[in-house]
Amino acid sequence: MAFSISLFLLVLLFSFQSSSSSLLSLNKGSSLSVEKHAEDVIVSPNQMFCAGFFQVGENAFSFAIWFNDPHTHNNNHTVVWMANRETPVNGRLSKLSLLNSGNMVLVGAGQITTWSSNTASDAPVKLHLQDDGNLVLLDLQGTILWQSFDTPTDTLLPGQLLTRYTQLVSSRSQTNHSPGFYKMLFDDDNVLRLIYDGPDVSSTYWPPPWLLSWQAGRFNYNSSRVAVLNSIGNFTSSDNYDFSTDDHGTVMPRRLKLDSDGNARVYSRNEALKKWYVSWQFIFDACTSHGICGANSTCSYDPKRGRRCSCLPGYRVKNHSDWSYGCEPMFDLTCSRNESIFLEIQGVELYGYDHNFVQNSTYINCVNLCLQDCNCKGFQYRYDGNQIFSCFTKSQLLNGRRSPSFNGAIYLRLPITNNFSKEESVSADDHVCSVKLHKDYVRKPENRLVRFFLWLATAVGALEVIFFFLIWGFLIWNLKTSSADQQGYHLAAVGFRKYSYLELKKATKGFSQEIGRGAGGIVYKGILSDQRHVAIKRLYDAKQGEGEFLAEVSIIGRLNHMNLIEMWGYCAEGKHRLLVYEYMENGSLAQNLSSNTLDWSKRYSIALGTARVLAYLHEECLEWILHCDIKPQNILLDASYQPKVADFGLSKLLNRNNLNNSSFSMIRGTRGYMAPEWVLNLAITSKVDVYSYGIVLLEMITGKSPTTTGVQNIDGEEPYNGRLVTWVREKRSATSWLEHIIDPAIKTNYDECKMNLLATVALDCVEEDKDVRPTMSHVVEMLQSHESDPRNIINA
Numbered sequence: 025m026a027f028s029i030s031l032f033l034l035v036l037l038f039s040f041q042s043s044s045s046s047l048l049s050l051n052k053g054s055s056l057s058v059e060k061h062a063e064d065v066i067v068s069p070n071q072m073f074c075a076g077f078f079q080v081g082e083n084a085f086s087f088a089i090w091f092n093d094p095h096t097h098n099n100n101h102t103v104v105w106m107a108n109r110e111t112p113v114n115g116r117l118s119k120l121s122l123l124n125s126g127n128m129v130l131v132g133a134g135q136i137t138t139w140s141s142n143t144a145s146d147a148p149v150k151l152h153l154q155d156d157g158n159l160v161l162l163d164l165q166g167t168i169l170w171q172s173f174d175t176p177t178d179t180l181l182p183g184q185l186l187t188r189y190t191q192l193v194s195s196r197s198q199t200n201h202s203p204g205f206y207k208m209l210f211d212d213d214n215v216l217r218l219i220y221d222g223p224d225v226s227s228t229y230w231p232p233p234w235l236l237s238w239q240a241g242r243f244n245y246n247s248s249r250v251a252v253l254n255s256i257g258n259f260t261s262s263d264n265y266d267f268s269t270d271d272h273g274t275v276m277p278r279r280l281k282l283d284s285d286g287n288a289r290v291y292s293r294n295e296a297l298k299k300w301y302v303s304w305q306f307i308f309d310a311c312t313s314h315g316i317c318g319a320n321s322t323c324s325y326d327p328k329r330g331r332r333c334s335c336l337p338g339y340r341v342k343n344h345s346d347w348s349y350g351c352e353p354m355f356d357l358t359c360s361r362n363e364s365i366f367l368e369i370q371g372v373e374l375y376g377y378d379h380n381f382v383q384n385s386t387y388i389n390c391v392n393l394c395l396q397d398c399n400c401k402g403f404q405y406r407y408d409g410n411q412i413f414s415c416f417t418k419s420q421l422l423n424g425r426r427s428p429s430f431n432g433a434i435y436l437r438l439p440i441t442n443n444f445s446k447e448e449s450v451s452a453d454d455h456v457c458s459v460k461l462h463k464d465y466v467r468k469p470e471n472r473l474v475r476f477f478l479w480l481a482t483a484v485g486a487l488e489v490i491f492f493f494l495i496w497g498f499l500i501w502n503l504k505t506s507s508a509d510q511q512g513y514h515l516a517a518v519g520f521r522k523y524s525y526l527e528l529k530k531a532t533k534g535f536s537q538e539i540g541r542g543a544g545g546i547v548y549k550g551i552l553s554d555q556r557h558v559a560i561k562r563l564y565d566a567k568q569g570e571g572e573f574l575a576e577v578s579i580i581g582r583l584n585h586m587n588l589i590e591m592w593g594y595c596a597e598g599k600h601r602l603l604v605y606e607y608m609e610n611g612s613l614a615q616n617l618s619s620n621t622l623d624w625s626k627r628y629s630i631a632l633g634t635a636r637v638l639a640y641l642h643e644e645c646l647e648w649i650l651h652c653d654i655k656p657q658n659i660l661l662d663a664s665y666q667p668k669v670a671d672f673g674l675s676k677l678l679n680r681n682n683l684n685n686s687s688f689s690m691i692r693g694t695r696g697y698m699a700p701e702w703v704l705n706l707a708i709t710s711k712v713d714v715y716s717y718g719i720v721l722l723e724m725i726t727g728k729s730p731t732t733t734g735v736q737n738i739d740g741e742e743p744y745n746g747r748l749v750t751w752v753r754e755k756r757s758a759t760s761w762l763e764h765i766i767d768p769a770i771k772t773n774y775d776e777c778k779m780n781l782l783a784t785v786a787l788d789c790v791e792e793d794k795d796v797r798p799t800m801s802h803v804v805e806m807l808q809s810h811e812s813d814p815r816n817i818i819n820a
């Protein structure tokens with residue numbers, strides 16, 4: 025009964041859709057009019073794209089191309105191109121016409137031509153939207169007179185080339201489609217860059233401006249200047265910036281967009297849910313984009329609150345609704361030496377606009393340098409290691425960002441009569457580290473039904489009464505069947521669910537099959553009632569209340585990266601605290617290393633994947649989340665030997681009150697993998713994970729575990745005394761040192777260049793001085809740059 029009703033409704037739906045008039049092409053002499061913007065739409069043959077008038081404001085329209093998605097509401101389409109983004113046309117009397125001269129013009133009210141294709145042809149031409157989203161003006165022979173792919177706005181579609189003649193320009197905000205401040209283009213030196221081009225200043229922020237192009241893995245000798253994303257998710261650029269999206273390999277709708285926050289992201293669409301998710305982004309840290317908070321401000325980021333802008337002390341925000349205007353001083357500074365004081369703000373970095381730079385400067389010298397200069401607004405004083413401090417005096421206070429790992433402070437010049445405190449006004453903001461989230465959220469079934477019902481009620485005039493009863497029956501039937509799964513999904517907003525203790529007890533057959541131990545709990549294998557295999561961790565330490573526990577768990581549950589073990593749910597009942605994870609058939613890296621199943625290329629890709637997820641969690645989620653226990657037992661391998669790191673965020677769950685001031689009261693981690701900071705009782709930063717990661721790399725290269733002692737070297741010459749790091753370092757000075765250290769299981773079958781790089785990176789990561797160790801995103805850059813081109817030079 026229910027089936028036949030839904031079939032009937034479906035037929036009805038189709039008959040309604042076909043009655044709306046969409047076009048396949050536009051011929052000479054015809055036009056699209058803004059008043060009929062709902063019907064006058066050109067649709068691509070595969071129904072994927074639409075071109076037509078798109079409403080950008082009250083009574084304001086632009087001619088645009090967007091993804092055709094019938095489920096979208098409130099005109100909230102995913103726009104990929106716009107003809108007139110600067111100058112929208114009036115909602116009355118505006119027209120897009122294909123003239124007999126062969127020119128295509130957008131004429132606004134008052135007969136003002138707002139945009140034109142500048143084409144001419146005596147022969148017949150037609151305007152056609154291709155399946156790839158390219159709007160083309162063709163003549164009968166199929167020659168392209170004009171195409172939208174030649175003038176991108178902020179989006180590149182698969183197959184669309186970014187060339188020396190084109191650039192992407194972000195929009196001003198998510199809702200304001202006019203051109204914003206960020207650009208992606210090939211610079212004069214052939215390198216693809218992201219540039220902030222603000223009202224007053226402009227600067228490059230990607231690749232990192234302090235790196236030479238070859239250090240960032242870029243070629244500047246290839247002058248072809250072309251970049252393209254393909255439909256399976258590979259991006260290639262002539263300057264050697266290449267990547268594959270996290271979900272590469274399958275053809276699906278994708279788009280590369282320079283977003284209004286200055287980051288470029290690749291979005292892919294989950295066809296089942298019609299939802300876009302981020303499958304790649306150019307920048308990991310939300311505060312890297314310049315100008316994001318305007319002048320005289322700082323940007324900070326944490327995953328709970330997202331990105332936040334705040335004014336420096338003594339400054340106040342200019343425009344609360346738009347931080348890119350920055351902050352203005354609340355004081356007048358005289359140039360007299362004795363009327364300035366300096367306010368110290370730790371952990372804030374200001375990039376660029378250095379009036380003067382002195383390496384190895386004392387604090388007093390730096391103060392005097394600033395006081396001598398009437399334009400000096402303050403200075404940056406940074407520790408560079410080896411007892412050397414650098415001094416940068418600032419003529420403008422731009423690109424400020426807060427970063428706990430930054431080893432230095434700014435000293436702000438303020439009038440001596442001030443009483444400004446370090447408390448500042450703060451903004452709220454949008455981007456949470458969940459930009460990479462692509463959990464398949466559960467849709468609430470009633471919503472869809474109600475919407476459907478409403479649509480039906482208005483659409484079906486005469487049959488209304490009959491249908492009312494039919495649908496009512498359908499609704500009740502459906503509600504009955506869906507109430508069972510709804511119950512478990514009341515947490516759908518965070519994408520994972522709550523399990524009862526009994527359910528998990530049953531899944532694990534009474535916690536019978538133990539598969540691991542450590543980091544605060546025992547892990548059991550289980551099978552859920554829906555037949556999914558899971559790993560269930562039962563925490564020993566259950567002091568937290570349920571609310572607190574839930575708050576933390578829901579944040580961990582929102583972390584999502586292809587190289588992170590996914591958490592499917594949790595249980596908090598009475599004193600029981602359990603976490604439910606996906607199950608990895610291939611076991612841990614530790615098991616695979618001891619059974620010699622990994623060749624060098626698998627090891628390399630495990631190294632890269634692990635680095636990626638650490639970079640994602642360290643930098644995008646800032647210092648908020650450290651792993652603190654990176655070791656081969658915690659790196660699990662999926663069916664294709666891609667690594668998935670387990671136990672992220674657990675340190676936070678288990679020891680919630682001790683993370684403050686980046687000092688832990690209790691040593692955590694595993695002997696052999698622990699950074700010296702733990703032992704020396706120094707500040708704990710993300711660099712502890714970098715250290716442990718370095719040890720894991722050494723273990724993967726040499727096949728020797730840092731926790732065993734007395735292992736004999738392969739040649740039998742030198743005894744290996746358990747100090748893996750010292751041993752490898754000593755070998756380094758020898759010629760063809762790789763031969764001496766590499767895991768005998770790999771034999772001679774390896775890419776020398778890559779393994780050399782891996783070993784070099786590993787040794788950098790295990791430097792005693794945490795400030796000398798690279799960050800995880802730097803590690804990713806190094807490993808990645810080499811992945812695409814073996815000739816590349818490495819800055820060792």
Ligand SMILES: *[C@@H]1O[C@H](CO)[C@@H](O)[C@H](O)[C@H]1NC(C)=O
Nearest residue numbers: 097098099100101102299300
């Ligand atoms: C429009 O869509 C985007 C992404 O799908 C979403 O984040 C946003 O909230 C939507 N806005 C409205 C007004 O529906």
Ligand SMILES: *[C@@H]1O[C@H](CO)[C@@H](O)[C@H](O)[C@H]1NC(C)=O
Nearest residue numbers: 254256257258267268272273
């Ligand atoms: C895409 O990238 C992947 C991984 O880098 C590579 O294995 C594959 O060959 C590439 N495919 C194409 C068509 O370039």
Ligand SMILES: *[C@@H]1O[C@H](CO)[C@@H](O)[C@H](O)[C@H]1NC(C)=O
Nearest residue numbers: 246247248250260261262263
């Ligand atoms: C320059 O880049 C293009 C496009 O990526 C590539 O086809 C070409 O081989 C490159 N030329 C050199 C000399 O590397």
Ligand SMILES: *[C@@H]1O[C@H](CO)[C@@H](O)[C@H](O)[C@H]1NC(C)=O
Nearest residue numbers: 200342343344345346347349
């Ligand atoms: C503040 O910013 C908004 C949004 O850009 C703008 O409409 C408004 O005019 C600005 N106000 C001032 C005082 O500049």
Ligand SMILES: *[C@@H]1O[C@H](CO)[C@@H](O)[C@H](O)[C@H]1NC(C)=O
Nearest residue numbers: 319320349350351352353401
């Ligand atoms: C930032 O502060 C300086 C004074 O320190 C001031 O000259 C400048 O105009 C301010 N910038 C903005 C955008 O208000």
Ligand SMILES: *[C@@H]1O[C@H](CO)[C@@H](O)[C@H](O)[C@H]1NC(C)=O
Nearest residue numbers: 359360361362363364440441
């Ligand atoms: C600063 O020095 C100038 C001249 O040296 C003097 O006139 C002025 O009163 C001093 N100001 C303060 C606040 O000490």
Ligand SMILES: *[C@@H]1O[C@H](CO)[C@@H](O)[C@H](O)[C@H]1NC(C)=O
Nearest residue numbers: 383384385386410411412413
């Ligand atoms: C730094 O400066 C101090 C004193 O000016 C000097 O003793 C030291 O050698 C300098 N260090 C370096 C590395 O130049």
Ligand SMILES: *[C@@H]1O[C@H](CO)[C@@H](O)[C@H](O)[C@H]1NC(C)=O
Nearest residue numbers: 354355439440441442443444
């Ligand atoms: C100091 O603070 C008080 C109140 O907070 C304010 O009224 C006064 O103007 C401030 N003085 C200066 C020099 O800014």
